[in-house]
Amino acid sequence: MELFNILKVTLEEGMMYAVLALGVYITFSILDFPDLSVDGTVPLGAVLTGVMILSGVNPWICCVVSFAAGAVAGSITGLLNVKLKIRPLLCGILVMTALLSINLVIMMAGTDGMSIASFFNGETIFNTAPASVIPQYIGSYQLRAVILLIVLVLLFKIVMDLYLKTKSGLLLRAAGNNQQYVKMLGKDPGMMKILGLAIGNGFAALAGSLIAQQKGSADLQMGTGMVVIGLASVIIGTSLFRKVRFMKDTTKVIIGAVIYKACLSVALALGLPTEYLKLLMAVLFTVALVAGRLMNKKRGAEIAED
Numbered sequence: 001m002e003l004f005n006i007l008k009v010t011l012e013e014g015m016m017y018a019v020l021a022l023g024v025y026i027t028f029s030i031l032d033f034p035d036l037s038v039d040g041t042v043p044l045g046a047v048l049t050g051v052m053i054l055s056g057v058n059p060w061i062c063c064v065v066s067f068a069a070g071a072v073a074g075s076i077t078g079l080l081n082v083k084l085k086i087r088p089l090l091c092g093i094l095v096m097t098a099l100l101s102i103n104l105v106i107m108m109a110g111t112d113g114m115s116i117a118s119f120f121n122g123e124t125i126f127n128t129a130p131a132s133v134i135p136q137y138i139g140s141y142q143l144r145a146v147i148l149l150i151v152l153v154l155l156f157k158i159v160m161d162l163y164l165k166t167k168s169g170l171l172l173r174a175a176g177n178n179q180q181y182v183k184m185l186g187k188d189p190g191m192m193k194i195l196g197l198a199i200g201n202g203f204a205a206l207a208g209s210l211i212a213q214q215k216g217s218a219d220l221q222m223g224t225g226m227v228v229i230g231l232a233s234v235i236i237g238t239s240l241f242r243k244v245r246f247m248k249d250t251t252k253v254i255i256g257a258v259i260y261k262a263c264l265s266v267a268l269a270l271g272l273p274t275e276y277l278k279l280l281m282a283v284l285f286t287v288a289l290v291a292g293r294l295m296n297k298k299r300g301a302e303i304a305e306d
Helices: 002-030 038-054 059-082 088-110 144-164 167-177 179-184 189-215 226-240 249-269 274-305
Strands: 116-118 217-219
Touching (some): 002 038, 002 167, 002 189, 002 226, 002 249, 038 059, 038 088, 038 116, 038 189, 038 217, 059 088, 059 189, 088 116, 144 167, 144 249, 167 189, 189 217, 189 226, 226 249
């Protein structure tokens, strides 16, 4: 029973982290852009969702609005870098800082001055159509949320894979690897960078919306450490499955998010105090970074020998 509950929680939260990781994959792996604005766009999606659900807005529309709001925030990050020539790291910090105030204003305006938006009995994507066609219980276990999240993540992955095969997606890849090549094609690599940051932060805000709806509440602290979770998921997935050629990078990232969450779940199950959870997150991220670097060195040595 306990093992099954750990697996259920791991899959459920791992799938939500996977949505975030897909967005970070765009900015970090494809664009090579260290985007810290994620820590602001995740709570942006959560706060917008909480306020809108309290106002009676359809929860699926909340997801769309959250994605759009995150995309706007990501675009601003891109504009700061492309048009004002501000360093990528500083762009993310500036947008994240600005979102602290914006999120607070939205929360205070939508909850009559409260610091948390609670909607435990409200409509969410987990208890309304089309999710309502999924049985709430399978056997004696509540698995509707897990099934719905898996379906959504697979859908997002397929859409992203299809997009990356389009002309725009190929240009996005090129903008991260070789901006001069994009210029030779008569395209603006700066605009592609802005588009990539918009997509990445859109997914981050969407992840915030899903997390809020799963918890039944939204607060301003939900973004703390999200950039670490996203980066660790990407690095773990792409490093562990680097040699698995048949697996797409988006699949690796999703599995990486589940593995990351599994590590946290196992640690808590073994009795790790919750106050050490952030420390464990930092340790896991450090291990993922070091492992990724060592695997890159090993791969480089193998190529040199060949």
